[in-house]
Amino acid sequence: MKLFSIRGGVHPSSHKSLSSEQPIRAIAMPELLHVPMRQNIGAPAEPVVAEGESVLKGQLIGESAGPVSAPVHAPTSGTVTAIGDYIAPHPSGLAGLTITIAPDGREAWAELPPPLDPETATGQEIADRVREAGIVGMGGAAFPSSVKLGLGTSRQLHSLILNGAECEPYLSADDRLMRERSEGIVGGAAIMMKALGIPRAIVAIEDNKPEAIAAMRAAASGHGAIEIAAVPSRYPMGSEKQLIQVVTGVEVPAGKLPAHAGVLVHNVATAHAVHDAVRFGRPLISRVVTVSGGAMAEPGNLEVLIGTPVADMISACGGLKGTPEQLLLGGPMMGVPLHDKAAPAIKGNNGVLALSRSEVNPGAHMPCIRCADCVAACPCGLQPLEMMIRIRNEKLSEAADVGLYDCILCGACSWVCPSHIPLVQYFNYARGALRDQDIVKQHQDKLKGYTQRREERLERIARAKEEARKARKAKMAAAKAAKAKAAAEEEATDA
Amino acid sequence: MSLPTPPSAPYAHSSANVQRTMALVMLALTPSTLYGLYIYGWPAVFLFALTILSALAAEAFSLALRRKPIVMFLGDGSAALSGWLVAATLPPWAPWWVAVLGGLIAIIIGKQIFGGLGQNVFNPAMVARVMLLVSFPVELTRFVDPKPLFSQGAPDFSQSLQIVFGQIEKFDTISSASLLDQIRTVLKQGGDVPGGLAEHYQPMAMLIGDVPGSLGETSALLILLGGLFLLYKRIITWHTPAAMIASIALIAAVMNLIDPARYPGPVYHVLSGALLLGAFFIATDYVTAPVTNTGRLIFGAGAGALVYVIRTWTVFPEGVAFAVLLMNALTPVIDFYIKPRIYGRNRAGEPLPGPDDAG
Numbered sequence A: 001m002k003l004f005s006i007r008g009g010v011h012p013s014s015h016k017s018l019s020s021e022q023p024i025r026a027i028a029m030p031e032l033l034h035v036p037m038r039q040n041i042g043a044p045a046e047p048v049v050a051e052g053e054s055v056l057k058g059q060l061i062g063e064s065a066g067p068v069s070a071p072v073h074a075p076t077s078g079t080v081t082a083i084g085d086y087i088a089p090h091p092s093g094l095a096g097l098t099i100t101i102a103p104d105g106r107e108a109w110a111e112l113p114p115p116l117d118p119e120t121a122t123g124q125e126i127a128d129r130v131r132e133a134g135i136v137g138m139g140g141a142a143f144p145s146s147v148k149l150g151l152g153t154s155r156q157l158h159s160l161i162l163n164g165a166e167c168e169p170y171l172s173a174d175d176r177l178m179r180e181r182s183e184g185i186v187g188g189a190a191i192m193m194k195a196l197g198i199p200r201a202i203v204a205i206e207d208n209k210p211e212a213i214a215a216m217r218a219a220a221s222g223h224g225a226i227e228i229a230a231v232p233s234r235y236p237m238g239s240e241k242q243l244i245q246v247v248t249g250v251e252v253p254a255g256k257l258p259a260h261a262g263v264l265v266h267n268v269a270t271a272h273a274v275h276d277a278v279r280f281g282r283p284l285i286s287r288v289v290t291v292s293g294g295a296m297a298e299p300g301n302l303e304v305l306i307g308t309p310v311a312d313m314i315s316a317c318g319g320l321k322g323t324p325e326q327l328l329l330g331g332p333m334m335g336v337p338l339h340d341k342a343a344p345a346i347k348g349n350n351g352v353l354a355l356s357r358s359e360v361n362p363g364a365h366m367p368c369i370r371c372a373d374c375v376a377a378c379p380c381g382l383q384p385l386e387m388m389i390r391i392r393n394e395k396l397s398e399a400a401d402v403g404l405y406d407c408i409l410c411g412a413c414s415w416v417c418p419s420h421i422p423l424v425q426y427f428n429y430a431r432g433a434l435r436d437q438d439i440v441k442q443h444q445d446k447l448k449g450y451t452q453r454r455e456e457r458l459e460r461i462a463r464a465k466e467e468a469r470k471a472r473k474a475k476m477a478a479a480k481a482a483k484a485k486a487a488a489e490e491e492a493t494d495a
Numbered sequence B: 001m002s003l004p005t006p007p008s009a010p011y012a013h014s015s016a017n018v019q020r021t022m023a024l025v026m027l028a029l030t031p032s033t034l035y036g037l038y039i040y041g042w043p044a045v046f047l048f049a050l051t052i053l054s055a056l057a058a059e060a061f062s063l064a065l066r067r068k069p070i071v072m073f074l075g076d077g078s079a080a081l082s083g084w085l086v087a088a089t090l091p092p093w094a095p096w097w098v099a100v101l102g103g104l105i106a107i108i109i110g111k112q113i114f115g116g117l118g119q120n121v122f123n124p125a126m127v128a129r130v131m132l133l134v135s136f137p138v139e140l141t142r143f144v145d146p147k148p149l150f151s152q153g154a155p156d157f158s159q160s161l162q163i164v165f166g167q168i169e170k171f172d173t174i175s176s177a178s179l180l181d182q183i184r185t186v187l188k189q190g191g192d193v194p195g196g197l198a199e200h201y202q203p204m205a206m207l208i209g210d211v212p213g214s215l216g217e218t219s220a221l222l223i224l225l226g227g228l229f230l231l232y233k234r235i236i237t238w239h240t241p242a243a244m245i246a247s248i249a250l251i252a253a254v255m256n257l258i259d260p261a262r263y264p265g266p267v268y269h270v271l272s273g274a275l276l277l278g279a280f281f282i283a284t285d286y287v288t289a290p291v292t293n294t295g296r297l298i299f300g301a302g303a304g305a306l307v308y309v310i311r312t313w314t315v316f317p318e319g320v321a322f323a324v325l326l327m328n329a330l331t332p333v334i335d336f337y338i339k340p341r342i343y344g345r346n347r348a349g350e351p352l353p354g355p356d357d358a359g
C-alpha cells in the first residue's frame, strides 16, 4: 500500500535480537501479586473486595470510578492479604492504592460474562464489554480503551490503525504477539471495526519485523478490509501522530485527537485483549512483557499476570549480569526509571530493561554547538535547541510559544545531541513548572474571585444603605415641604 | 541552570559527541593541509604549529579566567580546529607573530568574549583572518611559489626558522602572488582576462594545488575530498557548500557571458583562493550558520554572491572571509524567518484545519 513520509526521526541500534527470537512464556506464580488500582490515565479504580476475602481469577476487585477510568480484576485465585499503599511503577516512585493477593495456586476462574458474537452484538454491547474487561491502551499511554472506542459514536472514522510498529529499541513483546497470536489480533481488529463502523483497518509494522509481517499477512488474508503495512524502521515511527501521518498522509491538527483526522489508533496488544474480552469474556489480567538489556542474563518475552513484581520477572530471566547502569520500565527512549524492583507489572507496561553503561552511553554535558542535529531529528518540526535556550533563561511561556506543547517527548533530539544536552529533561521541567504556575494562578484567581465577590457584596450593601438613606431623606424632605406648603396655605387662608 | 527535575529518558545515546565531531573535521582537513605543508616546506610547518599552539594557549587562558574546566574544553578540539583554520588561510611563509596573533584573535576576540563554545556570532577563524588582513596587508598577501620539502632550492630547517622569525627579506627570490592577485594586476595594467589567464592560469595545477596561495587552501581536489568525507559522515549537509559554489559559479558564468574580457568564468572563481575551503569547512561552521537546511541554502547562496562581489568590485582580491562574516551577521535573521513547519500546524503556526472545520 502507499505510504507517506514523516519528518526527522533517528535510528538508534535496535538490540531487538536479544529477545526477539524468544517465544512468549509464562513464569512461575509469584508469592504475592500487587495489583495497583491506578493503571491508566485518569481516575484510579475503587476496591470492591475486603482484606481477607477470597477471590477467583478474573473476578472484579476494583470498580472504575468515573468516565476515564478502568476496572481491575483479580489476576488469579487466592486471598486478598492487604489493601493499601504499595510502590507504584511510576516515574515518581511514589506509592499508590494497591490490592495484594496471595495466590492459592488453583487458578480457579470466576464466572465470566458470556461470549459475544461480534456479528450480532451491537457497538454499544462491544464497547461495554471492553470497558468491563478493564482494557486500557497497552502500548504505554494506558488510556482506557473503551473511552477511545466510544469516540466512534460521535465521529465518522475512516481508518483503524493497529500499532505494531514497536519502534522502541529492545522491545519485542508486540513482535512476538504478532508472530504467535496473529489470529487474535486480527479478530480484535475486526471486532473494533464492526463496533465503530470503520470500513478499513491497517496494521502498521516496522519493516525490521519480517516474521511478524508475514504472520499478520497470513492471518489477515481472509479479511479484505484489513491491510498490513510494512512501515520504515525509524524512531519514533510508533508514535501515534507519526504513524497516522505515515499511513494516511494526514496530520492530526495541533491540539486535536486523532479522531479529528478520521483515524483511531490502537496497539496490537490492545486489539488482542479486545478479542479475548469479546470472544471469551476474559478481562485483562495478564500481558506480554519484554525483559531485556545488556545487563539481563537471559532476555526473553514473558506473559505475566498483572501485579507480578519486577523482581520475579528479572529472576525468571536468569537475574542481572553485573551492575546495570539503569533499570527501566518501557523502552530506553521513553521509558521511566525503575526505582524499586518490588514494583508490579501493570497493563500499560511493555518492557523491563537492565541497561549496561555502554548501552546508556552517558556523556558530559557540553554547551550547545548549534549543530542542528536536534532540529533535523525532530519528527514534529520543532527546534529543540530554541526551546532549551528559552527554558534555560526561565522564559517558559516563550518556550510554549515555540512549540513546547507540540513536543511528543520522544527523545530523538536528546538521543542525537552531540553535546549530550538533556533536552527532554528541560521540556519536562518546563511543562511541570508551567503546570505549577497554572495551578497557583488558578488558585489566585479563585482567591481574587472571593475577595472580588466580597467587595461587591459590601459595595452592594453600602449602596443599598445609601439608597435607603437617600430615600428616607427624600421622604423627610417631601414631608417637610408638604408641611411647609400646608403651613403656607394655612397662612394664606388666614390672611 | 541545573535542572531541578529528575533525569528523563532517553537512556540511550548516539555515538555523537563534540569531540568526535571536531576530530572528524580535522581529519577531513588533514589531506589538504598535509599537502600544503609539503609543498611550502618547513616555514609552513612552523607557522601551522605556532598558530594552533597559540589558539590552544589562548583558550586555556580564557577558560582559566572564566573558571571553566580547562581539560574538558581544551579536549573538545574546537580551539585546535579554529587555530587550524586560521593557519590554513595564512600565506605559508608569514612571520611568526602573524601566527601567534591569528590564534589569539580567533580564540579571544572571535570566541571567548562572546562566552565561549557555541556562543560566538562570527566565525573565529574568519575574524582573525580579516583583522590580520586589514592590519597587515603586506604580510598577508605575500605568497610564495611551491618549494616542496627536501626539494632543490627549498629552505632547510634553519633557513626556515629564519624565514618564520622575521628575516624573510634575506630570501628575495620567493615573493609571488596568488592567481586572484595576478589577474587583478593584469586588469589594472590594462590587460584583459583571457590574456591574463593564458599567462597565469593552469587549471590542472589549481586542482592539485601546486600554485602560490594560502597554506591550506590551494588543493581543490584534496579539499573536495575532505568535504565529501564530511558529507559522508553527516557532519555537514550539502546545502551550504552546494549553494555557495552554485551561486558564485552562476554569477561568474553570467558575467563572463556579458564581458569575457573583464570577467573570468565560473571554474576560475570556484577553484581560486579560499572558496572551496570556505564552502566546505567555514560556511558550514555550526555555531555561526543557520540551523535549517533552507536557511543554509540562503546562507550559502548569499556567501557565494558576496565573494564574487568582493573579488570583482572592491579593493580586496579575495572575499571569502568578509563574505562569511557578513552572512554570520545575518544568521539570526535567517533563523528567525526560516523555521521548520510544526506537525499539525501551518507555516504561520496555526493549527491545521480538521475535517470538522472544513466548510
Ligand code: SF4
Pocket (backbone or CB within 6 Å): A367, A368, A369, A370, A371, A372, A373, A374, A375, A384, A385, A388, A413, A416, A417, A418, A419, A420, A421
Ligand atoms: S543537537 Fe544539541 S548541540 Fe546540536 S543544536 Fe541541538 S541542542 Fe545544540
Ligand code: SF4
Pocket (backbone or CB within 6 Å): A377, A378, A379, A380, A381, A382, A383, A384, A406, A407, A408, A409, A410, A411, A412, A413, A414, A423, A424
Ligand atoms: S522530544 Fe520533542 S523536541 Fe525532541 S525530537 Fe521529540 S518531539 Fe522533537
